[in-house]
Amino acid sequence: MLSADVMRQIRRIELRTRRLVNDSFAGSYHAVFKGRGITFDAVRAYEPGDDVRDIDWNVTARTGDPYIKQYVEERELTVMLVLDASASILFGSVKWLKRDLAAELGAVLALSAISNNDKVGLLVFSDQIELFIPPRKGRNHVLRLIRDLMAAEPTGQGTDLVLALKTINGVLKRRAIVFLISDFLMSSDDYLRELMITSRRHDVIAVTISDRLEQAWPDVGLVKLEDAETGLTTWVDTGPRAWRRGFSIQAQRFQKARDEALVRARVDRIDLPSDGDYVRALAQFFKRRERHSRL
Secondary structure (H helix, E strand, O other), X not given: OOOHHHHHHHHHHHHHHHHHHHHHHHHHHHHHOOOOEEEEEEEEEOOOOOOHHHEOHHHHHHHOOOEEEEEEEEOOOXXXXXXXXXXXHOOOOOOOOHHHHHHHHHHHHHHHHHHOOOEEEEEEEOOOEEEEEEEEOOHHHHHHHHHHHHHOOOOOOOOOHHHXXXXXXXXXXXXXXXXXXXXXXXXXXXXXXXXXXXXXXXXXXXXXXXXXXXXXXXXXOEEEEEOOOOOOEEEEEOOOHHHHHHXXXXXXXXXXXXXXXHHHOOOEEEEEEOOOOHHHHHHHHHHHHHHHHOO
């Protein structure tokens, strides 16, 4: 049974994300993620202005009147949400916990997909597979997916991105759109090879969730820090400027290595800080994708 607080949060997210999809993202999603091709649908009478190259000459010859062929986009897309639920995701120093931001973004993407009659599935992982929901169509399916996404209580602490990618490659037999939502707090050397394999099979979009304290620390004196995934603790004096500068440099190097790995794997990226606006980030992503599709 879900607690009353969780149910209220789920209803709030359903209402807000459905409004966002209807007002902002449904059309952009459809424009960016095309179907597999164009298929013949029917013929209709020719009207002035129609492309003469679409005239069906066989029907025209039989009837004595010009008819043209009509085509429809064959969509049948599959969207897979792959969500990091490791312990490091349960952190947030400002507006959101990274997990809450990831969950709401996942709800927006799921509703955008279902509004275009695409299939949606979900995989939640930590250092093990926590939850897998096979891709399906339908409003009831996506509402259940959102509820499971919000109510999931992972038992693992660590991050095994390679396991998640191998699982996706094993269960998805046809090309899919894979949104990989994670803070990517592991060495890119560990997952680069499997990510390259996945991006050759699927259209992978990495959504990088971050928090400002993972980039730079203020002077807050002596603090006790705990690694969320290992439980190891240490005392750190954040006062010295040299320590804060060294921390920022190390964080920048780590981020640069991650970004270079995503480029090598030819994976598109949406950067989403926990104090940022995911609506704006998604809108910019859709615009960028739509612009590239015209080139």
